[in-house]
Every structure is written in structure tokens, then in C-alpha cells.
Amino acid sequence: MAEATRTAAINTAIPQKMAERKSASLWSDAWKRLLKNRGSVIGMITVAFFMFVAIFAPFLAPHNPQDMFPGESYKGAVWDTGDSRFILGTDTIGRDVLSRVIFGARTSLAVGFIPLGVILLIGMTVGMAAGYFGGRTDNVLMRLTDIVYAFPDILFFIIMITALRDTWIGQLLNGFVLLFVALALVTWVTVARLMRGQVLAVKERDYVEAARSIGSSNGRIMLRHILPNSLAPIIVAAAFIVPAAILAEAILGFLGIGIRPTTDPNAVFPTSWGTLLLDGRVALQAQIWILIPPAICIAVIMLAFTFIGDGLRDALDPMMKGRS
Amino acid sequence: MSGYLIRRILWMIPTIFAVLLITFVIMHATPGGPWDVSPDSRTSDPRVQAALDKAYGLDKPLYINPEAAQKASAAGKDPIAVAQAFFDTQFGNYLSNLSKGDLGPSYRFRGRRVQDVIAEAPVNKPFYQSRFGTTIFLGVLAMLMALVIGFPLGLIAGLKQNTVVDNASLLVATIGYGIPSFVLGIFFIFVFAVWLGWINVLEFDYWDRWQAWMLPALTLAIPTGAYVARLTRSSVIEVMRQDYIRTARAKGLPERLVVFRHIIRNSMIPVVTFIGPALAGLVTGSFIIESQFSVNGIGRLFVESINRRDYTMILALTIIYAILVAVANLVVDIVYGFLDPRIKVGGGRT
Numbered sequence: 001m002a003e004a005t006r007t008a009a010i011n012t013a014i015p016q017k018m019a020e021r022k023s024a025s026l027w028s029d030a031w032k033r034l035l036k037n038r039g040s041v042i043g044m045i046t047v048a049f050f051m052f053v054a055i056f057a058p059f060l061a062p063h064n065p066q067d068m069f070p071g072e073s074y075k076g077a078v079w080d081t082g083d084s085r086f087i088l089g090t091d092t093i094g095r096d097v098l099s100r101v102i103f104g105a106r107t108s109l110a111v112g113f114i115p116l117g118v119i120l121l122i123g124m125t126v127g128m129a130a131g132y133f134g135g136r137t138d139n140v141l142m143r144l145t146d147i148v149y150a151f152p153d154i155l156f157f158i159i160m161i162t163a164l165r166d167t168w169i170g171q172l173l174n175g176f177v178l179l180f181v182a183l184a185l186v187t188w189v190t191v192a193r194l195m196r197g198q199v200l201a202v203k204e205r206d207y208v209e210a211a212r213s214i215g216s217s218n219g220r221i222m223l224r225h226i227l228p229n230s231l232a233p234i235i236v237a238a239a240f241i242v243p244a245a246i247l248a249e250a251i252l253g254f255l256g257i258g259i260r261p262t263t264d265p266n267a268v269f270p271t272s273w274g275t276l277l278l279d280g281r282v283a284l285q286a287q288i289w290i291l292i293p294p295a296i297c298i299a300v301i302m303l304a305f306t307f308i309g310d311g312l313r314d315a316l317d318p319m320m321k322g323r324s
Numbered sequence: 325m326s327g328y329l330i331r332r333i334l335w336m337i338p339t340i341f342a343v344l345l346i347t348f349v350i351m352h353a354t355p356g357g358p359w360d361v362s363p364d365s366r367t368s369d370p371r372v373q374a375a376l377d378k379a380y381g382l383d384k385p386l387y388i389n390p391e392a393a394q395k396a397s398a399a400g401k402d403p404i405a406v407a408q409a410f411f412d413t414q415f416g417n418y419l420s421n422l423s424k425g426d427l428g429p430s431y432r433f434r435g436r437r438v439q440d441v442i443a444e445a446p447v448n449k450p451f452y453q454s455r456f457g458t459t460i461f462l463g464v465l466a467m468l469m470a471l472v473i474g475f476p477l478g479l480i481a482g483l484k485q486n487t488v489v490d491n492a493s494l495l496v497a498t499i500g501y502g503i504p505s506f507v508l509g510i511f512f513i514f515v516f517a518v519w520l521g522w523i524n525v526l527e528f529d530y531w532d533r534w535q536a537w538m539l540p541a542l543t544l545a546i547p548t549g550a551y552v553a554r555l556t557r558s559s560v561i562e563v564m565r566q567d568y569i570r571t572a573r574a575k576g577l578p579e580r581l582v583v584f585r586h587i588i589r590n591s592m593i594p595v596v597t598f599i600g601p602a603l604a605g606l607v608t609g610s611f612i613i614e615s616q617f618s619v620n621g622i623g624r625l626f627v628e629s630i631n632r633r634d635y636t637m638i639l640a641l642t643i644i645y646a647i648l649v650a651v652a653n654l655v656v657d658i659v660y661g662f663l664d665p666r667i668k669v670g671g672g673r674t
Contacts, residue, residue, distance in 0.1 A: 250507075307498065
């Protein structure tokens with residue numbers, strides 16, 4: 001009797017236990033670890049905040065970023081002038097700095113995220129092919145990476161953009177297309193090389209062997225077995241590609257070869273933080289608050305991505321925790 | 325090992341050639357030319373431009389010259405002369421001059437060769453005060469600063485792992501690593517030039533006042549130093565887990581000796597190998613800092629040459645940068661082999 005109740009108890013207890021512990025995939029585990037990392041949570045909130053600002057810029061900005069206020073140029077910030085219409089003052093031709101900084105977030109985030117998809121797609125496809133099939137593709141890829149790595153990235157961007165700026169490619173979408181192409185050309189190689197290394201390691205695993213022995217096709221093995229098991233380092237790399245692109249845009253803008261300035265009052269991307277830095281540097285003595293806010297924004301968003309990237313690395317590879 | 329090294333060194337040649345070719349192609353795909361009349365300069369006569377083009381060989385075709393080759397062969401010249409005529413082009417002449425160590429005439433510094441603009445010191449100054457020397461000096465100074473800041477910070481953090489000290493220095497290092505140096509430069513200019521008024525970010529000779537170097541070097545050094553700190557910390561943590569550290573402690577070695585003789589020495593390996601690419605990165609990455617702080621080095625020259633379409637200067641500086649990066653990577657491979665005998669350089673296929 002006692003035996004029977006015990007079995008019954010166990011029988012009822014076991015399904016409860018099973019229900020309590022849901023099957024946890026690597027990804028949900030990693031997500032939980034990421035949420036426990038204070039730095040990366042703050043980083044994600046920061047990036048989300050900038051995204052919010054970028055999307056709702058027209059509602060947040062006190063003025064149209066292209067509106068010029070005659071006779072109000074080089075106005076200082078509100079704490080110097082007491083003029084609450086222009087919280088961060090105005091620029092050379094009397095445009096509201098705060099509004100321009102708010103709209104600048106759009107450009108930076110667009111440059112950070114839009115090319116990423118293309119970069120990942122090209123890089124992962126080529127890396128997969130090179131790692132899986134080896135041979136000539138592999139050789140060509142490795143030689144190509146040698147060449148790309150011999151160029152300091154930013155020098156390549158500068159050369160390419162100065163050279164093609166005035167051609168029709170450089171004019172497309174105010175220079176966005178050229179910037180995206182330059183970013184993609186340099187960065188896909190890094191992704192491809194990383195992917196290749198992952199594929200080389202993963203394709204020797206037993207489960208790939210098993211899949212092959214039951215007659216899975218190459219395509220199925222690549223998509224169902226190798227790809228998901230190679231993703232972790234790519235995700236971490238992506239978290240560093242986005243800020244690198246944002247930084248590149250800022251540097252190019254600062255050198256005066258960023259996206260093209262526009263005077264269209266309805267422009268979606270009227271200015272960028274990099275361009276604002278250049279405006280601010282020219283007006284260094286007259287109006288310091290053109291220069292400082294975009295600099296702070298760039299610093300904050302770079303920091304946010306650094307913390308996210310660190311957190312992702314720790315979350316996706318718990319064995320690596322604590323290493324740099 | 326030596327076979328591997330020779331292969332590595334030989335492979336640098338096609339790599340640098342490719343860099344040169346890519347730069348050349350891009351620069352010459354531009355619609356404009358070096359004598360273009362920019363809106364803010366005086367107008368020039370088309371005949372003057374044609375004469376300049378001829379003098380600098382810019383009227384020749386870019387890559388191959390079949391017409392000249394046909395003429396030469398029709399004139400009954402020998403095959404070598406025909407081949408020479410075939411490559412009597414802008415790119416061909418540039419390569420042939422390059423092989424003689426001549427980087428060509430600068431299109432903007434009238435009457436001077438590119439190598440002189442880069443490597444010659446101003447009149448009556450020692451040789452190291454050239455633009456190249458200035459950039460190298462700034463890079464080395466920044467590297468030293470980065471090591472002096474980064475290594476102790478990382479060491480303390482690693483030794484006191486998971487304490488308040490560790491968390492604080494890791495936070496500092498992450499912040500320093502995350503903020504790009506040119507944004508730091510802006511903050512420094514704001515604080516020291518605009519707010520405190522200590523320095524004057526205008527044209528002056530850095531070699532006259534040693535204090536002037538500190539700000540640009542520090543700006544350049546902070547991200548690298550922060551990275552060194554992170555690298556050192558993880559390396560120290562790794563080393564402290566090793567059996568030989570436990571052995572050293574077990575045999576009663578004083579903690580001071582354990583730290584200095586075993587932990588520090590072994591945890592320096594990744595840091596030392598990082599110096600090569602870091603130095604290359606500092607030297608090649610300093611152009612924006614040089615522009616910001618008016619340091620008269622090759623980085624600033626590069627930015628100015630881009631705006632002035634000084635083709636030969638841009639090509640030359642790109643080659644110099646590519647060589648620096650390639651050499652740095654090579655040195656790392658070699659040094660790694662010396663420092664850690666467990667790593668066989670070139671042994672086995674990787």
C-alpha cells in the first residue's frame with residue numbers, strides 16, 4: 001500500500017518536475033545570461049533609447065533641423081543666454097543645435113545597422129563555402145583577406161569616398177550608398193574569415209558525420225547543422241561591426257567627406273553627428289555646444305555597443321567568461 | 325621555421341602590390357585631376373594644364389599603352405623596347421620609379437619629391453624631426469603610455485579578481501576602450517584649450533616644447549591602454565590558474581616572488597605580441613589626432629593630400645601604411661615563436 005502511494009506520488013511529481021524545467025536551448029540560455037549582465041542591459045537600453053529618438057525625431061525636436069533663424073547664429077546654450085528656444089544654442093547659420101543632434105541619431109543608426117545585413121549575408125555565404133568545400137574558394141578568400149587586412153580600414157574608406165564622391169555612385173541618396181558599399185567591401189571579409197574558421201571546426205564534429213552517414217545533402221548539412229552551430233562568434237562580431245560603422249561615419253563626417261549636406265526641410269537624414277562635429281570644430285571658439293553634444297552622443301553609443309558586445313561574448317560562450 | 329618566414333616575407337610583395345594597384349585604380353577613377361580648379365583657387369589656362377600633364381606624364385594612358393608598342397614595333401625596335409613602350413603608362417612608370425626608391429614628384433609640393441616631403445626634416449633640424457619621424461615618435465610615445473597605464477591596471481585587476489578593485493578597473497578599461505580616441509581628443513581640446521585655456525591648439529612646432537606632446541599622445545594612448553589592461557587582466561587570470569603557480573605557492577615561495585617571477589612574466593606574453601599590431605594601429609590611426617592637434621606628421625599630410633588630390637603622395641603614404649601593418653603582423657608571428665616555445669611557427673597546417 002505504502003509502496004503504491006509512493007509510486008503514485010512519484011508519478012505525479014515527475015511530470016510536474018518536467019513541466020517546471022522547460023527545455024532550454026543554447027539561445028534562450030544565452031539570452032538569460034545576457035539579461036543578467038548589468039553592463040549589456042544598460043547598453044541595450046541606451047541603444048533602444050537612441051533608436052526611439054531616431055524614429056520619433058520629428059516629434060522630439062523643438063525645431064525643424066533645417067530652419068534658419070535670421071540674426072540668431074552662434075547663440076550659446078540656454079545656460080549662457082537664458083533663451084529657452086535654443087537649448088543648445090544655434091550654429092553658424094542660426095539652426096537649432098539640439099534638433100540637429102536629435103536628427104543626427106538617424107544617420108548614425110542607419111549607417112550602423114543597414115549595411116550589417118548585406119555584410120553578414122555575403123560574409124557568411126562566402127565563409128561557409130570556403131570552409132565547407134575548401135579548395136580554390138578557400139585560397140582566394142584567404143588571399144583576399146590578407147589584402148584587405150593590409151589596408152587600415154579607415155584609410156580605405158577615405159580613399160574610396162574621396163575618389164568616388166563626385167561620381168554618380170557618390171551622389172546616390174546623398175552619399176549613403178557609397179558609404180554602405182565602402183563599409184561592406186571592407187567588413188564582409190572579416191565575417192567570411194570568422195565563418196570559415198567556425199565551419200572548419202564544426203564540420204569535423206560527430207553530428208555532422210552522423211548527418212552525412214544518413215545521407216543528408218550538403219545543403220541540408222550546411223543549413224541545419226553547421227550554420228546554427230557557427231553563429232555565436234558571428235553575433236558577437238556583429239555587435240562590434242555596428243559601432244565600427246557608426247565611428248567610421250563620424251570620422252568621415254569630421255573630415256568633411258561624410259554624407260552630403262542637404263537643405264531640404266523634409267530630408268529624412270538632414271545631418272549626421274560627424275558633420276556636426278565638423279561644424280562644431282570650425283566654430284570651436286564661438287559656440288562650443290555645437291561640438292560637445294554630438295561628441296557625447298558618439299561616445300555614449302560606442303560605449304553602449306562595447307558593453308553589449310562584451311555581454312554577448314560572455315553569454316554565448318560561458319567558458320570564455322572573464323577573458324577579453 | 326625559416327622556410328615559413330621566407331614564404332611570409334615573399335607573400336608581402338603581392339599583398340603590397342595589390343594595395344598599390346587598388347589605391348591607384350580608385351584614385352584614378354576620380355573624375356578630377358590634380359590640377360583641377362577648385363572653387364576657392366585661381367583659374368588656370370587649359371594650355372597650362374596640358375603642359376603640366378605632359379611634364380608629369382599624366383597624358384599617358386593609365387595601365388597599358390598598345391599604341392606606343394605598335395609604333396615601336398613598326399619602327400623595328402627590339403622586343404624589350406616594345407615591351408617598355410607597352411608599359412610606358414602612368415602605372416608602369418610609377419612602379420619603375422618605385423623600384424628605384426623614387427616615389428615620384430609631389431603634385432602639390434611643387435618641385436619636391438614625395439619621399440623628401442615625407443622623410444626630410446625641416447631646414448637646420450635633425451633628421452628625426454621629419455614628418456615620418458614625428459608620426460613614429462608620437463606612435464611610440466603613445467604605445468609607451470598605453471603600456472604604462474594599461475599593464476599595471478590589468479595586473480591589479482587580475483590579481484584581485486572579482487573584487488571591487490577588479491570591477492572598478494574593468495569598468496574604467498571598458499570605458500577607455502569604448503570611447504574612440506578622436507572623440508576623446510574633442511573632450512580634451514574642450515577641457516584644456518577652451519575651458520582651462522592651458523594649451524593653444526594652433527600651429528606650433530611640437531619639437532620645441534616637450535609638454536605639447538603629452539595631450540595628443542595621451543589621447544591616442546587611452547583606447548590602446550585600456551585594451552592592454554583588459555588583455556593583461558585576462559592573461560593574469562589565466563596564468564594564476566596554472567599548475568606552476570600552485571606549485572610555487574605550495575613550496576612556500578613568498579607571494580611577492582610568485583607575483584613578480586611567475587605571474588608577471590608569463591602574463592606578459594599576449595601583451596608583448598600585441599605591441600606590434602598596436603604600434604602599427606597607433607601609427608596608422610593617428611591621422612585624425614594629428615589633424616586635431618596640428619601635429620605635423622604623415623597622418624595629417626595624408627588628410628591634406630586627399631583634399632588636394634596629391635596622387636603620388638596618397639599612393640606613397642598608403643604603401644607606407646600597408647608595409648607597417650604587414651611588418652607588424654610578421655613580427656608578431658616571429659616574437660610569438662620565441663616567447664612561447666610551445667607554439668611552432670609554421671609547423672603543421674593551420
